[in-house]
Each structure stands twice: as C-alpha cells, then as structure tokens.
Amino acid sequence: KVLVFFVATILVAWQCHAYDMFPLRMNTGYGARTPEVKCASWRLAVEAHNIFGFETIPEECVEATKEYIHGEQYRSDSKTVNQQAYFYARDLEVHPKDTFVFSIDGTVLSNIPYYKKHGYGVEKFNSTLYDEWVNKGNAPALPETLKNYNKLVSLGFKIIFLSGRTLDKQAVTEANLKKAGYHTWEKLILKDPQDPSTPNAVSYKTAAREKLIRQGYNIVGIIGDQWSDLLGGHRGESRTFKLPNPCTTFSSSFTSQQSSLLPIYLYVIRCVQIGALASLYVVSAVCQQVM
Template identity: 45%
Template sequence: MEPHGYPLLFSVFLFIFLATSPAASDLHNIPHQIHPLRPRSGAHGHEVPGLSCLSWRLGVETHNLIGWKTVPEQCEKYVGHYMLGRQYRDDSKAVVDEAWLYAQSLKLAGDGKEIWVFDVDETTLSNLPYYAKHGFGTKPYDPRMFSSWVMEQKAPALPESLKLYKKLLSLGLKVVFLTGRAEDQRNVTAANLNDVGFHTWEKLILKESYYSGKTAVAYKSSERKRLEENNGYRIIGNIGDQWSDIIGTNSGNRTFKLPDPLYYIS
C-alpha cells in the first residue's frame, strides 16, 4: 500500500474499534431500557489506583465481600456504567434463563401449593432512576429520601424478571412477593407492581414493625417458614438481588441471585 493510504486505514480501524468497544455499545439503545443511558466520563475504566472495581464487584456477587456500607468512592462511575449499560442486563438475563430452565424441568403437582418467591427492589422493581439521580451507592442509605421515591410509584420493572414471572405463571406456579419494604408502603408497592406488569400474585409480604432491628435474613427466613409451615406452601424457587434474600432457612428448592453492586443488606 502506498504511504498516503495509511491515514485511511487508521481511520477505518479507529471507527471499527470505537463502534465495537463496550463503552460505545453500551450507549446504544437497549431493548426495554430501564433508565435512559447517558455518557459518564471515565466510567468504563476497570482499574483505579489500589483497587480493581471489576474485582470488587466480583467479590460482592460471590458474597466474599460482606457488611459493606457504601460502594468505594473510586468505583461509583464503574458501578453506574455497569448498571446503566448492557452488561447488567445481560447478567440478569443469564440468571433468569437458568431459572426458567430449572422451572421447565420440574414435575409440578398442580395442587396450588407450589410457589416461587420474588424479592421486590432490584429484583422485580428497579430503582435505577433514583440511583441515577442520587448517586450509585457511594452515599449512605437515606431512608426518608428513598421512601419519598417509593411513594412516587414510578419504579420500572426489571424486564428480565417480568419475563420470568409471566413464564412461571404459565406453568401454574403461584408467585409470592417478599420485600423489605415497610407494611405502610403496601398500597403504593402493590400499585407500582401492577402498573409495570406484575398483575397477579398469591401474597405480597411486607416488613411488619415487630421485625425492627432484625436482619433481612432473619425476617425473610421467618416469613418463608410461615408460608411453608402455616400455609402449606412449597417454595419451588426463590430469586432476589441480595444474598439475604436467598440464604437462611426455608429458602426453597433452588435459589437464584441477580446482580446488584449498589448496596448490601445483611
């Protein structure tokens, strides 16, 4: 090739690289987008001095990092980029696809006592609009601010979970929502679920005041035990974004963990 052809070759190479890089592809439209994507300067870098944010997220998802209060400040842009981009959706789909394969393999009794437990926040309802406005996990949890967001009744569905929910209903399974939201948020939570496509459920369980001071693991274990021992249900499957949704007692025949590096609930 003649020397004057190199600038053209470089331009073509640069265009292909940028068009196919994760940073560029994540800014393309994602089907059933949870929240409008926007460029976040420097958000795609995985490495910051002394800390790999990608490795930090792996530690969170594998439950090797526990008891943390906030996302490391250096990783806010990385977490924001992940949550607003395609990878979060792809990871969610991978979990849901496995859950559906499992559900299809079951021989159901069809007696109306087989249930699937869903968590709510970051499992069925997504709070990404809230976090996009207030920061991706680097600020301590503000219960009053988050409660105000809940009362707006604007949380969108996590599309992958909505698809799983509909498929499970088609099998004849019944759905129970078990959430850490307070009992006084029952009406707005039920309305929000209904608004985004979760129209049918067996029970919607919210946290009563007598669980105040107890961990999510203790609360959810107790409520699942009540479902099985007092109501005669059999928990076929259980899905949530926090480890505290799926560990403890009476967790079900099989559990599924959705990604969530935004916060940790013990």
C-alpha cells in the first residue's frame, strides 16, 4: 500500500509539473521559454486565438516577423482573406442597407510603419506614441484591403468603419482614409472615451453593431485584424474575416484579470483530475489487500 501511494504521489506531482512544459508556451504571454517552438507556429496560434493576452511578441521572433512582413507571405495572407470576403459578397443579393463593417488600424490602414520603428511588436504598446503617429495622418492603405473595398463598393454594399480610435481623431482619420484611397463610406464610428458602458473593445464594438442594426443596417460582413473586431454579439447575418496581424494582438474575449487566471484554472483542474486518479489507485490497492 505504501509503495502504491508513493507511486501515485509521484504521478500527481509529475503531471502537475508537466503543465510548465506545455510546448506552445514561450517567454511572453502565457508561457515559459521552449526552444523547440518555431515563430511560425507562434504566429499561427496567435492568429487562431489559441494564444492571447500577451504584451509583446517573443524576442527571438523579431527577425522572423520582419521577414514575414517585408516578404511575400504577409501580403499573400492578406490577399487570401480579402479574396474570400469578396467571393462571399459577390454571391449575395444586395439590398439597400446591406453593410460591410471594417476596422481601421491594421485592417484598412497599415500600422506597419509605426511598428517598424518600435521593434515589430517586441516593445510594449505605448498608446501615447501610437496616438502621436496616428495624428500625423500618414498611414498607408493595406493594398489588398483597398482592392476589396473598391470591389464591395462597386457591388453596392455600404461601408462602415468601426474603430477604437477616439472621437478627437475624427478629422485626421477622415483625411487619412481619403488620402489612402478610401473615397466613400456610410459611417465612421469612433469611440467616446467618456462612455463607461463599453470598458473594452469587444463591448464597445458589440454596442456599436447593436445600434447599427437598430438603425436598419443589415451587417453581412465584418473584416478586422483583431479578434475584438469579430467577437461579441449583434453581428447580424454576417460572416467574419480575420486579417493577419503579425506585430500585436490585444486581449479581447477576456479581461486582463480573467486572462491571467486562465492558466491557473487549467492547472488546478488538471491536478484535481490526476489526484482523483491516484486516489482510485490507492483504494484499489487497499481493496486487494483486504480481499
């Protein structure tokens, strides 16, 4: 019995410790550093929303991120997503209030010039520096999104820009959009920083879509580079299209506190499961001794 209990205890300790060796965990976000994880795998897991809540990309992935952005793959990925949005749209029967909702930063306007000067995502996001860059109004268009935008306009869809930018940036945002080639839109919705009812991006964009639906708009498509652009309710009859974001992804579906506690929940559940299994081993051994 003592031997069985000893073995079971070792099993519990090993299984709980094994959580620290989960192979997709790295030295940022939710993980310890593991050299076998490749940067392409990290990026895929982030885009699929399997890794989230991190503040920077892994330091060892800076060069890979630069190569991804300035090579052919980033544009190819963006093209594929936008093409799928267009293929979906062209098969729809367009009605007067059918609408595509676009995010702005990282979706229609590129923020790569900003991240190029700030480590391609290895530096923590600085909202003050980012606002200074936004206020210059020089963000270029993401070329594949601009192509898709023009096609959707020609099909007769209404275009609504829904951004986390604040109301004080309306003039510079309108000017930047036109400068980049986005010549017409139905609405430009920016965030009121004084509104306490929408504390995070998901709740803000959900509330904005709810208002659009009440106004009679039929949201048939949502295009964004952040999961917070796509999650939440009041999406109408839409399909969602996630564009690549190689430099940063903000936590969206969880609050920061919930995100930081999620691994602990999983850890505790795993240990309880293994502990219960070990107890069964001990009970089984005792029963065999009695019999």
